[in-house]
Amino acid sequence: MPKANETVLEINLGNLAHNYRYLRSKLDEDVKFLSVVKAFAYGNDSVVIAKKLEELGTDYFAVAYVSEGIQLRENGITTPILVLHPQMGNFEEIIEHCLEPNLYSEKILINFIETAEAKNQKNYPVHIKLNTGLNRLGFDANEISKVYDLIENTNSLKVRSIFSHLAASEDWEEREFTIGQIDLFRKMSWELIEKLGYQPLLHICNTSGIINYPQAAFSMVRSGIGLYGYGNDENVDPKLKPIGSLKTVISQIHKLEKGESVGYNRKYKVPKTSRIATLPIGHADGINRIYGNEKAGVFIHDQYAPIVGNVCMDILMVNVTEIDCEEGDEVVIFGGSQHPVKFAEAGGTISYELITGIQHRVKRIVIPE
Structure with a gap:
């Protein structure tokens, strides 16, 4: 390998492939894998990383903002892309570029329905975020009926997944809290599924969740930091390779x-x-x-x-x-x-x-x- 003659960040795609395969090996074959490529693929290069992960067979991507998803689409990425933190001013762009929004509040849900109906959309794929204790984004347990009522009154969208986010999956001292989050997620999501009458994907595990709580893999998992070589655990880090x-x-x-x-x-x-x-x-x-x-x-x-x-x-x-x-x-x-x-x-x-x-x-x- 040539020596650096200026300041450079070397991105090793072999290490990325190793990490992806290692994390995949922790899952049952029917569990889907969502690769998080927000923030320039954790400071690397989102287009380069996404193309390699698409080649490796990832089922989904996630980005934080709409502009990040548009960049991937404009560079040829065709795999479904979940936008984790969309803003109402970007909803038309979401539809234009076939991105899939996380709908996390009543106002956001109502506004996206209005946009989708105005654009004559039918069964547009969306994702419903449930708040199980991280307290950043998501519907609370007492809002499930309200979510269903809004979805039931339109044919413009269809729930592609229901998900939540673990707050401390890497911290064994918070194991009781994490198990409580998983149990609450299971209860909330099944309440919504029974009302919907169909089965969206379910996902709550991040990288540390994949490793520490395999029983909570449900039908899809999300990995960000693990793909880039970090396991948030001194026993796991040696099995991953920083890219x-x-x-x-x-x-x-x-x-x-x-x-x-x-x-x-x-x-x-x-x-x-x-x-x-x-x-x-x-x-x-x-x-x-x-x-x-x-x-x-x-x-x-x-x-x-x-x-x-x-x-x-x-x-x-x-x-x-x-x-x-x-x-x-x-x-x-x-x-x-x-x-x-x-x-x-x-x-x-x-x-x-x-x-x-x-x-x-x-x-x-x-x-x-």
Whole structure:
């Protein structure tokens, strides 16, 4: 594999395929698989990722917003796409691009029915979100009859799935709460199904749900973070492979004498004669100031180099005093020698925030399966 000569995010499609197959192996053959590709496919490249997952046989995609679904459609994705957080102003675009909305409140449901009827739609596929305890989006238990009454009075839509979202499926200390969510979901969804008279898909499991609560797989599961190589569990993480590796290069090396400072506000002063390397990546690329001042570091020739001083907008500095390196050498921010979870934890955050924060100006390089 060629060495990086600029800041790049390498996207390994072989690792993506491995993760997909691993998660699929946890399910019965008749359980459908929904792949979550929102937020630029968790900071990677939504079109590249969706095309590979479509090739692998995913049954559904999910995005957060309508614009993300339109981008996939305009790039040739034909698999059904669930829009998790649609807004009323985008309902005509949803229909125009054959996207499937999550209808999570009375106002949203009424408005979509009005739009669908105005567009002369019949049995348009929609998804009903139930609130079982996460308390973000969804109908509460006392609203099921109201949902049915609205659906019963129109032929413009048909419920494709009923779903909910687990709040703490990775946390064994919250097992009782999670089982309570699953039981409530089962009760609420079956109440609606009995009224509808037909069987939509049911799904509540996210990545950690797939692994920890296989009894709750129902007829479909959703996976986001797991596809990208993270299991939210130190016992599961080794079985998955992070698909992204963030790399850059050394732009310049300075030799500083004891007491000289590095970067803005002179936050770091070298304790002895030192070599400080400057890298072309900063908080505008997604490596935030929280990683500065030796909280985290990078790897050069498989050796650890702590980040020193404040991270700048386009630049950060690392201490390479003990490393035999030169200008132009490759630097690994995460991937390879450094697991992204470890880098994120060093900054007091989580893998989700780290990987989704890699900005679009960072060049993506796709490594085929």
